[in-house]
Every structure is written in structure tokens, then in C-alpha cells.
Amino acid sequence: AQSVTQLDSQVPVFEEAPVELRCNYSSSVSVYLFWYVQYPNQGLQLLLKYLSGSTLVKGINGFEAEFNKSQTSFHLRKPSVHISDTAEYFCAVSDFMNYGGSQGNLIFGKGTKLSVKP
Amino acid sequence: DAGVIQSPRHEVTEMGQEVTLRCKPISGHNSLFWYRQTMMRGLELLIYFNNNVPIDDSGMPEDRFSAKMPNASFSTLKIQPSEPRDSAVYFCASSAGTGGRYGYTFGSGTRLTVV
Numbered sequence: 001a002q003s004v005t006q007l008d009s010q011v012p013v014f015e016e017a018p019v020e021l022r023c024n025y026s027s028s029v030s031v032y033l034f035w036y037v038q039y040p041n042q043g044l045q046l047l048l049k050y051l052s053g054s055t056l057v058k059g060i061n062g063f064e065a066e067f068n069k070s071q072t073s074f075h076l077r078k079p080s081v082h083i084s085d086t087a088e089y090f091c092a093v094s095d096f097m098n099y100g101g102s103q104g105n106l107i108f109g110k111g112t113k114l115s116v117k118p
Numbered sequence: 119d120a121g122v123i124q125s126p127r128h129e130v131t132e133m134g135q136e137v138t139l140r141c142k143p144i145s146g147h148n149s150l151f152w153y154r155q156t157m158m159r160g161l162e163l164l165i166y167f168n169n170n171v172p173i174d175d176s177g178m179p180e181d182r183f184s185a186k187m188p189n190a191s192f193s194t195l196k197i198q199p200s201e202p203r204d205s206a207v208y209f210c211a212s213s214a215g216t217g218g219r220y221g222y223t224f225g226s227g228t229r230l231t232v233v
Contacts, residue, residue: 032218043224094218
């Protein structure tokens with residue numbers, strides 16, 4: 001069965017500093033990987049996704065993530081954060097069968113609250 | 119596209135009352151998901167539909183919860199009778215297909231408070 005682990009429940013960081021939000025997954029088959037962002041009092045928005053191809057994926061608002069199959073990780077990074085990046089970030093995984101179909105629904109991690117301080 | 123539309127945005131009700139939450143998915147999306155989010159338990163999948171048919175309702179907490187999708191453009195989540203522990207934010211999401219390749223689009227949520 002799939003699972004997603006977000007190792008940090010809260011990450012405080014100062015404005016303009018770099019940040020990395022960690023995500024590890026477990027799955028016995030190939031996967032699709034996602035990061036979602038939830039701003040206060042809003043729904044979840046897709047930040048970026050990895051389906052195939054280049055392991056470095058760029059998303060909105062200057063975020064990027066790197067898929068590492070050997071370490072089963074999909075960490076999210078931003079070189080310089082802004083106050084407006086304060087939000088909760090969710091990693092999600094879905095497995096698929098090798099013939100290319102998409103079998104599984106998204107499994108979400110418990111979220112990481114990013115707090116950017118001035 | 120207006121995205122996934124949920125109503126109401128906020129609902130305050132008394133314990134024992136019936137509550138109905140509504141969702142309009144994105145046109146053309148054939149999968150619909152209901153989630154509940156609380157501080158204690160995080161994001162929980164309650165039920166999902168594919169082509170208007172309920173596929174997995176194992177996340178529905180108890181018989182007080184029910185969900186329907188009478189057509190491709192409308193779904194409801196009903197709680198009867200409501201209890202204070204049902205207080206949470208309820209999200210609806212839709213997807214263009216089953217599984218994760220297409221990602222999910224979430225609505226803005228309904229914040230339910232049961233007093």
C-alpha cells in the first residue's frame with residue numbers, strides 16, 4: 001500500500017531564505033507525485049506535479065521539486081521565500097500500473113506548515 | 119471555468135440538525151471526492167464517485183453521513199443528525215479521470231460548525 005510521509009509538521013524560516021520541505025513515499029509500483037499548497041481559509045491548489053521525464057519539476061511561484069526514485073523522495077524547494085508563501089503544503093502520491101493506466105487515487109501526507117517571518 | 123463550486127462557504131447549526139453540503143464539479147470531470155479537514159486528523163477522504171457512482175465510501179465516519187451524486191454536475195454530502203465533533207472544513211474535489219495522473223481540483227470548502 002502507498003503512504004506519504006512529510007517529515008516536518010512545521011517549518012519556520014525568515015524571508016528571503018531558502019527552504020526545503022521534505023516528502024518521502026512508499027509504493028511498490030511507479031508513481032505520480034504532487035505538491036499542493038493551501039493558503040489560510042482556502043482550498044488546496046496544485047503547485048506542481050511529476051508524471052514522467054525530467055526528475056526536476058518546476059511549479060508556480062518559484063517552487064521546484066526533485067523526484068529521487070532511489071530515495072523515494074520528492075522534496076519541495078524554493079531558493080528565496082516571501083511572506084506570501086506562508087501556507088500549508090501537502091505532498092501526494094498516486095501509483096499506476098506499468099501499462100500506463102492510473103489506478104490509484106491520491107494519497108496525501110499530513111502537511112507541512114511553512115511560516116515565513118520578516 | 120469557475121472551478122469546483124461548494125456551498126455554503128460557512129454553516130453554523132445546532133446539534134441534532136440536518137446539514138447538507140453541496141458541490142458542483144468542473145464540467146467534464148468524471149471523478150468527485152469529498153474530504154474532511156480538521157486540526158486533529160488532517161485531510162481525510164470520506165467518499166469518492168466515478169461517473170456518478172460511489173466507488174469507495176470506507177472513509178465515511180458513520181451512518182449519519184451520506185453522499186449522493188444524482189448527475190455529473192452535482193453532489194451532496196448530508197449529515198443527519200449533526201454532532202459537535204462533525205465540526206470541520208469539508209472539501210469537494212474533482213478530477214478528469216480515476217487515479218492521480220490528472221490531479222485534483224479542490225473547491226474552497228465549507229466550514230461547518232455544530233454547536
